[in-house]
Amino acid sequence: MFDSLMYFLTVWTQPELLFLVGLGTLAGIYVGAIPGLSVTMAVSILISFTFSWDVYPAISLMIGTYMGGVYGGSRTAILLNIPGAPSAIATAMDGYPMAQKGEAGVAIGVTTVMSFVGGLIGILVLAVAAPLVSDFALGFQPRDYMLLAVLGILLVGSLSGGSLLKGIFAGAFGIAIGAVGMDPLTFTERFTFDTQLMRGGVSFIAVMIGMFGVSEALHQLHHIDTPAVKQKIGRIVPSWGVVRKYLPLSMQTSTIGVVIGALPGTGGDIAALMAYDHAKRVTKNPEVPFGEGAMEGLVAPETANNAAVGGAFIPMMTLGIPGDAVTAIMIGALFIHGLNPGPMLMIDKPDMFWFIVGALSLANCFMLIFGLTGIRVFTKIVEMPRAVLIPLILLLSIVGAYAVNNSITDIYWMLGFGVFGYFMKHYDYPLGPVILGVILSRLLDDNWRRAIISERESLPRFFEGIITSPLSLTLFVAVILIFVSQTPLWGSVKSRLARKAA
Amino acid sequence: MSRNLISAIVALGLTATVAVAQDYPTKEIQGIIQWGAGGSTDTVMRAVTPGAEGVLGGSVVMQNMTGGVGAIALNYVADADADGYTVLMGAENPLLYKVMGLGDKDYSDFTPINLLARGTPILVAGPDAPFGTYPEMLAYIQEHPGEVKFGSTGPGGLPSVVTAMISSTTELDVIFVPYDGDGPALTALQGGAIDVMPAVLGASVEGIRAGTMKPLVVFDIEASAALPDVPTITSTNPEFEAFLPWGPFFGVFVKNGTPDDAVAKLSAAYAEAAQGQDFIDLMAGRGFTMMNISGDEAQAFLTKWQQNTAWLMDDAGLTKVSPADFGIARP
Amino acid sequence: MTPPKTRKSGELAFAAFLSLASLVLLYNAYAISGFEALSAPGAIPMATTLVMVITTAIIFIKTNRAKPDGETSFWVDIMPLRIAVVTLMLIGYALALKPIGFLPTSAVFLLVVIKYLSRRSWAFSIGISLLSLVIIYLVFRIVFTVLMPAGIVPEGEALAWVRTLFSGAN
Structure with a gap:
């Protein structure tokens, strides 16, 4: 116990490590905020960069970058309606309307404090219950992942805004985009039209930058001459009363974040969207409606995506299995530094586990500090004249789309989806479900096929499998309930019941 | 800021003369990694390249380029100029692209700089599997046809080659559940979604040590130093000797037609980097066998590997096009 | 149900385009593997493109019924x-x-x-x-070492030269 505490405190007490975590967090916030610079990319580069360092400083820098990056995505989502990272897509839905009302300072303040809360819960679960959670996560079978994906797809209802029909189309379109290219399971070509160009598939980041960056920039050209909204920067740090009010919700959404983060194959992006949907479901009377600047719409995704960070480390530390793309790279980093990540790591090297927990919690604190101090500079960005801001956003979108895969093809995709997204926006087709579809496409498709192959292509056996497993059954019932609650039928039943009760 | 700007402008003006005066490398070399960040190929390349950079006196910018079973990266390098500034960091898969109908290019369009190491296949099972050795597994499959679930990673991957070896010696009535890499498949094995997985030894060694998966047999002639107690397949089934030793490998390549000077410099740099003690320890720890070969020796290895594997797959009926159509001779 | 809706200019054409594109994609999805098996690589693409065809068809009919605003x-x-x-300009850039x-x-x-958007001075x-x-x-380029296409400017060489300059000075 005493040893664990010592290892935990290593990073807090050594000035060099303390500095590196801080530096990483600060850099991470900017990496996360710029669409096209991703944490995955930054951490891969850090592997080469820190190659000759000792393992502690190297990991310190990476963890700082990771924590800061996940949080940083919310900045541009709130200020420009352009999520800096996929996990901030849901944040834009209520954050940007707040910025339009001049409340960007408040929005960023709440986001920062709630990210801290989420991060803290993720780390706590990692420290206290890692083996338990990883056993649970390991138990997910292909059919459970499939049901989880179906559950995710039902979020289309929450993300559609006006027309559910257009939302369903957008979601299906997203799933189809995700299928383009060489199928990773059978190497069959799908939607490639026999061209080399399409074989590599469509980069998900390119779709996101196009639909949210370019189409938003084009859209804002309509209002180029309207002066930018003056941002009120009064009280940035939310009062204790505000934090307390959202604490129950943030506990629930953080739990969603940890579990989704801990599952290998799902990460902060899905967690944030699911949390947003959850908040919409449980918040009966928001002060401001969702989509127009509801505080709950900020709290939910931001707690969830930061809680997912701690979650992602759970399978990594206990089993050597990555919880998401960034932890996959960090496992590689541990290998390079002579450690053997795997089920034995926690037994062979308990210092490493507690060191990482310590570094994560330190990074979380730095995130809170940097998050609350640099706001003034950031809000100046939105007050820049649009005639300068929009060309810069366009150039950044292009460079960002290219940077993901060093591919000019991705720039074409990005621009194509940008212009297409611009038209969709104009004719009231929601863009959120497209991204949701792309994110969930592989999860749904791959696991459906695995599940049905495992049951020798027999649907009765497939359903028998669902009914006999408690986990699958729970997920299945959740799918049915959420589906029913979204259909018009449920509305009429509910009102009839209410009438009876009255 | 303004100082940077000035130096950049000055530099632009002077470049034309500088470029001629210096030898290779005069700018960053782009290293295209065929597989995603965090995978085996990625880890190996990111571990060996810093050493090579030191010898070269230049920097190598590594970039993961995924998709199309590695074909996207291969085509990218093949489409770039043959000037030694775009390097392919890949694995064995391209040698099977032609017969699997996945592309019309393979390593014959490239010059090997260094074949770093090769892996050993191993058959692992879940910890609760009702069998503990290869013969027991075959007997169990015989009694329960169509029930045991094997993990696979698509046509041409290591599991498909190992399964082709097995099914060319005996009948194998099992379900193949596809995964997009041995990492996710081994995770599924520990969670009970599949029962048996042919994997590369390095990826499973930690799980075996911890008892979360059970080793059945090593597909090699000699026992592995990393897992000396696991029996070799030839100790029970000598008929496998014809296929072995076989394994996936990692290599660094440039496009054919690259200047000899660049090839020589790159080869020397990677050969020296592969001798670094840290790198050797890393590879040994993951159960890889060091090769560190280049030039004609590497070329001969590639040719032999392709002949053996392509015909093995063809005999098992797993190819789309016969190797003979591409002039790949039967070994 | 909200009574008679109006449609924006071009909305009907967009809906028609989406319907046609969805049909093409459905045909494409069918061509992947047909009705080979529940687990075929074309199964999910067919299901999703079918949903696209149905939804876009309904949207098209509804939009057609709506009056131009x-x-x-x-x-x-x-x-x-x-x-x-x-x-x-973006297309030109690409x-x-x-x-x-x-x-x-x-x-x-x-x-x-x-210049075009701001109508300010050239100097600005x-x-x-x-x-x-x-x-x-x-x-x-420098921090994240993203190698953007160099084109006619030999910036890679220039950068390497600047670097040798600095390392030489130290």
């Missing part, structure tokens, strides 16, 4: 000159990037678009474009 005009409200010009290279293409793009536009380009170059 009579207020919006395509070239004023949906694609005014300003947006059309910027879109064309085409010029590989042959000409990142630095000159981006400089020209930023300069022209900022040149100053802002160069400053932002330098920052973007430093962040992406």
Whole structure:
């Protein structure tokens, strides 16, 4: 116990490590905020960069970058309606309307404090219950992942805004985009039209930058001459009363974040969207409606995506299995530094586990500090004249789309989806479900096929499998309930019941 | 800021003369990694390249380029100029692209700089599997046809080659559940979604040590130093000797037609980097066998590997096009 | 049900385009593997494109029934000159990037678009474009070592030369 505490405190007490975590967090916030610079990319580069360092400083820098990056995505989502990272897509839905009302300072303040809360819960679960959670996560079978994906797809209802029909189309379109290219399971070509160009598939980041960056920039050209909204920067740090009010919700959404983060194959992006949907479901009377600047719409995704960070480390530390793309790279980093990540790591090297927990919690604190101090500079960005801001956003979108895969093809995709997204926006087709579809496409498709192959292509056996497993059954019932609650039928039943009760 | 700007402008003006005066490398070399960040190929390349950079006196910018079973990266390098500034960091898969109908290019369009190491296949099972050795597994499959679930990673991957070896010696009535890499498949094995997985030894060694998966047999002639107690397949089934030793490998390549000077410099740099003690320890720890070969020796290895594997797959009926159509001779 | 809806200019054409595109994609999805098996690689694509065809068909019928709103005009409200010009500039950028290279293409793009949109002086536009380009170059090229297409500018060599200059001085 005493040893664990010592290892935990290593990073807090050594000035060099303390500095590196801080530096990483600060850099991470900017990496996360710029669409096209991703944490995955930054951490891969850090592997080469820190190659000759000792393992502690190297990991310190990476963890700082990771924590800061996940949080940083919310900045541009709130200020420009352009999520800096996929996990901030849901944040834009209520954050940007707040910025339009001049409340960007408040929005960023709440986001920062709630990210801290989420991060803290993720780390706590990692420290206290890692083996338990990883056993649970390991138990997910292909059919459970499939049901989880179906559950995710039902979020289309929450993300559609006006027309559910257009939302369903957008979601299906997203799933189809995700299928383009060489199928990773059978190497069959799908939607490639026999061209080399399409074989590599469509980069998900390119779709996101196009639909949210370019189409938003084009859209804002309509209002180029309207002066930018003056941002009120009064009280940035939310009062204790505000934090307390959202604490129950943030506990629930953080739990969603940890579990989704801990599952290998799902990460902060899905967690944030699911949390947003959850908040919409449980918040009966928001002060401001969702989509127009509801505080709950900020709290939910931001707690969830930061809680997912701690979650992602759970399978990594206990089993050597990555919880998401960034932890996959960090496992590689541990290998390079002579450690053997795997089920034995926690037994062979308990210092490493507690060191990482310590570094994560330190990074979380730095995130809170940097998050609350640099706001003034950031809000100046939105007050820049649009005639300068929009060309810069366009150039950044292009460079960002290219940077993901060093591919000019991705720039074409990005621009194509940008212009297409611009038209969709104009004719009231929601863009959120497209991204949701792309994110969930592989999860749904791959696991459906695995599940049905495992049951020798027999649907009765497939359903028998669902009914006999408690986990699958729970997920299945959740799918049915959420589906029913979204259909018009449920509305009429509910009102009839209410009438009876009255 | 303004100082940077000035130096950049000055530099632009002077470049034309500088470029001629210096030898290779005069700018960053782009290293295209065929597989995603965090995978085996990625880890190996990111571990060996810093050493090579030191010898070269230049920097190598590594970039993961995924998709199309590695074909996207291969085509990218093949489409770039043959000037030694775009390097392919890949694995064995391209040698099977032609017969699997996945592309019309393979390593014959490239010059090997260094074949770093090769892996050993191993058959692992879940910890609760009702069998503990290869013969027991075959007997169990015989009694329960169509029930045991094997993990696979698509046509041409290591599991498909190992399964082709097995099914060319005996009948194998099992379900193949596809995964997009041995990492996710081994995770599924520990969670009970599949029962048996042919994997590369390095990826499973930690799980075996911890008892979360059970080793059945090593597909090699000699026992592995990393897992000396696991029996070799030839100790029970000598008929496998014809296929072995076989394994996936990692290599660094440039496009054919690259200047000899660049090839020589790159080869020397990677050969020296592969001798670094840290790198050797890393590879040994993951159960890889060091090769560190280049030039004609590497070329001969590639040719032999392709002949053996392509015909093995063809005999098992797993190819789309016969190797003979591409002039790949039967070994 | 909300009574008679109106449609924007071009909305019907967009809906028609989506319906046709969905049909093409459905045919494509069928061509992947047909009705081979529940686990076939074409199964999910077929299901999703079928959903696309059904939803776009209903949307098309509904939009067709809606009256044109009579207020919006395509070239004023949906694609005014300003947006059309910027879109064309973007396409031009994409085409010029590989042959000409990142630095000159981006400089020209930023300069022209900022000048066009802001209607400020040339000095202002040149100053802002160069400053932002330098920052973007430093962040992406130097810190994140993203190798943008060099095109006609041998910036890789220039950079290596600058680096030797600095390492030589130390």
